Amino acid sequence: MAEQLLTDITRLRRSPLADLQAQMAGASVSGARGVALREIPFLTMVGIRVAPGSPAAEEIAAAAGVPLPTGHGQVTGSPEGTAVVWTGPDEFLLVGPQDTGAAPTGGTGLSTDPAVPGLVRALGGERGAVVDLSANRTTLELDGPSARAVLEKGCHLDLHPRAFGVGTAVSATLGPVPVLLWRTAEQTWRIMPRASFAEYTARWLLDAMTEFAAPEVP
Structure with a gap:
């Protein structure tokens, strides 16, 4: 259903x-x-905030499948697959193909891919955020x-x-x-x-x- x-x-x-x-x-x-x-x-876009170099950042990179960029203007990964764009000292934008990381919608618990829940789990109890921004741009x-x-x-x-x-x-x-x-x-x-x-x-x-x-x- x-x-x-x-x-x-x-x-x-x-x-x-x-x-x-x-x-x-x-x-x-x-x-x-x-x-x-x-x-x-309909590209997947996920906003990530996490302290660079922290254990949570390493876990998020592992969950994303690409390392996090380390400075202004840098992009890791590939535009044909999953990429992560540096947008601030502790802010990143994960960009992937259509329907590869949409977050659960509303209270239904629906998700087109387990990628976002995986990123949320990777963040754990650390300070930061993982937010579905696919409809934003x-x-x-x-x-x-x-x-x-x-x-x-x-x-x-x-x-x-x-x-x-x-x-x-x-x-x-x-x-x-x-x-x-x-x-x-x-x-x-x-x-x-x-x-x-x-x-x-x-x-x-x-x-x-x-x-x-x-x-x-x-």
């Missing part, structure tokens, strides 16, 4: 950018100036040779590889929107706004991509 109820709830989910899927696909540009935008919906992926140029129109960080290499993730501002910005490959970036800002962020990016669809003037 509980599993059937969970399945029914999952079918009702609608991503924050469901209405923009066709527009994002149609805005993709190929070639040397190419850039593409898509949403990666969505994930946009910007990819292509012009991806960095698009971001540079509204992000004041130095995004050059010498300062922002592959595997770096930091809190940033894109236009007026706070986001988590994660460079997952040489020409690929994940932009993670809060769900309530997702449509604004996507439309901002679509507008910034427009010039790359036009022929380059000699």
